[in-house]
Amino acid sequence: MKNKKAVVLMSGGMDSAVTTAIAIHKGFQVFALHLNYGQRTQYREKKAFSDLVKYFGISELLEVDVSYFSQIGNSSLTDKKIEITTSLQISSSDTQCSNEIPSSYVPFRNGNILAIATSWAETINANAIFIGAMQLDYSGYPDCRREFFDAFEQAINLGTKPETKLKIITPIINFTKKDVVLKGKQLGVPFELTWSCYKDEDKACGVCDSCLLRLRGFEQARIIDPIKYKK
Amino acid sequence: MKNKKAVVLMSGGMDSAVTTAIAIHKGFQVFALHLNYGQRTQYREKKAFSDLVKYFGISELLEVDVSYFSQIGNSSLTDKKIEITTSLQISSSDTQCSNEIPSSYVPFRNGNILAIATSWAETINANAIFIGAMQLDYSGYPDCRREFFDAFEQAINLGTKPETKLKIITPIINFTKKDVVLKGKQLGVPFELTWSCYKDEDKACGVCDSCLLRLRGFEQARIIDPIKYKK
Numbered sequence: 247m248k249n250k251k252a253v254v255l256m257s258g259g260m261d262s263a264v265t266t267a268i269a270i271h272k273g274f275q276v277f278a279l280h281l282n283y284g285q286r287t288q289y290r291e292k293k294a295f296s297d298l299v300k301y302f303g304i305s306e307l308l309e310v311d312v313s314y315f316s317q318i319g320n321s322s323l324t325d326k327k328i329e330i331t332t333s334l335q336i337s338s339s340d341t342q343c344s345n346e347i348p349s350s351y352v353p354f355r356n357g358n359i360l361a362i363a364t365s366w367a368e369t370i371n372a373n374a375i376f377i378g379a380m381q382l383d384y385s386g387y388p389d390c391r392r393e394f395f396d397a398f399e400q401a402i403n404l405g406t407k408p409e410t411k412l413k414i415i416t417p418i419i420n421f422t423k424k425d426v427v428l429k430g431k432q433l434g435v436p437f438e439l440t441w442s443c444y445k446d447e448d449k450a451c452g453v454c455d456s457c458l459l460r461l462r463g464f465e466q467a468r469i470i471d472p473i474k475y476k477k
Numbered sequence: 478m479k480n481k482k483a484v485v486l487m488s489g490g491m492d493s494a495v496t497t498a499i500a501i502h503k504g505f506q507v508f509a510l511h512l513n514y515g516q517r518t519q520y521r522e523k524k525a526f527s528d529l530v531k532y533f534g535i536s537e538l539l540e541v542d543v544s545y546f547s548q549i550g551n552s553s554l555t556d557k558k559i560e561i562t563t564s565l566q567i568s569s570s571d572t573q574c575s576n577e578i579p580s581s582y583v584p585f586r587n588g589n590i591l592a593i594a595t596s597w598a599e600t601i602n603a604n605a606i607f608i609g610a611m612q613l614d615y616s617g618y619p620d621c622r623r624e625f626f627d628a629f630e631q632a633i634n635l636g637t638k639p640e641t642k643l644k645i646i647t648p649i650i651n652f653t654k655k656d657v658v659l660k661g662k663q664l665g666v667p668f669e670l671t672w673s674c675y676k677d678e679d680k681a682c683g684v685c686d687s688c689l690l691r692l693r694g695f696e697q698a699r700i701i702d703p704i705k706y707k708k
Contacts, residue, residue, distance in 0.1 A: 310548065314543075318597050352596070353596045353637065354596045354636055358589070358592040361592040362545065364584070366549050366584075369549055388636050394632065397628070401625065401632045404624050405620035405629070406585055407619060
């Protein structure tokens with residue numbers, strides 16, 4: 247019987263799918279947390295999330311609406327008035343991380359995500375929170391760096407009950423997209439169920455930054471991406 | 478012209494009303510953040526919030542729905558199935574703080590609140606976040622202690638843009654309710670517009686813990702509470 251519990255952030259993208267597989271591989275019972283923050287591809291990502299939890303046999307799910315990000319604005323992912331920048335410097339919808347601080351920046355997004363995860367984690371007496379952040383590919387987002395997660399972990403442990411001891415585990419923090427693909431392959435992650443495109447919901451567009459990063463990762467890993475692209 | 482900006486958490490209760498008055502007194506332009514988290518007295522608190530911002534002449538407002546707390550549950554304030562405990566150990570709706578960890582505990586609530594405040598604060602280039610937490614009266618809540626706020630401030634400054642420098646200011650952290658009443662009196666806070674009861678929305682019940690704490694504060698300050706009570 248599994249006695250370690252973890253809240254795992256699952257967007258439906260491949261970074262968090264690989265992170266989930268790692269959590270399971272480490273023996274954690276996974277409590278899957280999915281956020282709808284008013285992003286363009288919300289429904290497609292939710293389908294990917296549903297498909298993935300079914301695949302992994304995860305029965306403890308929580309979906310939280312954080313569309314207040316749209317209210318706060320200042321983000322091309324949530325504010326449809328701002329055009330999406332299309333260069334490789336821009337974030338994937340999965341990790342919000344980039345080499346520069348891009349137009350799709352939602353300020354302190356991971357801070358909000360971790361706060362929600364902490365509330366749930368304390369309620370269910372979890373031992374850990376897993377998040378698929380990557381600081382190498384995406385160093386432009388300050389809240390994707392391990393030093394941020396260390397500081398937040400400290401805040402969690404001062405701001406929760408004495409018996410609550412939560413670790414923030416970032417198993418792919420130093421991965422490249424190529425590493426993500428290789429690790430996923432090794433652990434049997436069903437990449438065909440994941441979704442990365444933040445422009446379209448039918449076939450992936452193949453030209454947004456998230457698609458480009460994904461495709462480059464597969465190419466470098468010399469593995470064929472199983473999902474369908476428009477071009 | 479004011480060039481210092483602060484996001485101020487305003488629940489509609491007297492602790493945050495006094496905190497707002499202090500922020501204004503210190504020369505900050507106030508951006509008022511109000512949260513609806515599915516609490517029983519949500520509409521009455523929102524009215525108090527509206528009355529207070531009008532009184533203070535605050536024009537920058539953000540209301541955020543955080544009813545996901547109800548989903549996470551584990552709280553008598555948000556889960557109507559759990560009966561509210563009625564002893565003085567229990568929190569006010571204003572600060573969620575107590576001498577013991579009570580049934581109304583929403584895990585890591587202040588962590589969530591501060592994360593939302595941070596997202597807004599970074600968007601508007603604010604210098605500070607004000608929160609009316611009190612660690613003396615309410616030491617049962619770990620996320621009401623100054624050491625928690627220090628740790629969270631550290632996480633904020635590691636997780637936001639390099640040019641963002643945010644202070645978490647807790648001006649009444651070491652106040653008792655009596656001190657809150659006296660400070661409010663000194664700064665001309667309109668206590669008649671505030672709402673503390675978390676049981677009723679017409680006249681305050683006078684018997685819930687939040688009412689009892691409020692009434693005791695006024696009594697100790699030898700000032701008459703201007704709001705109407707049922708008994």
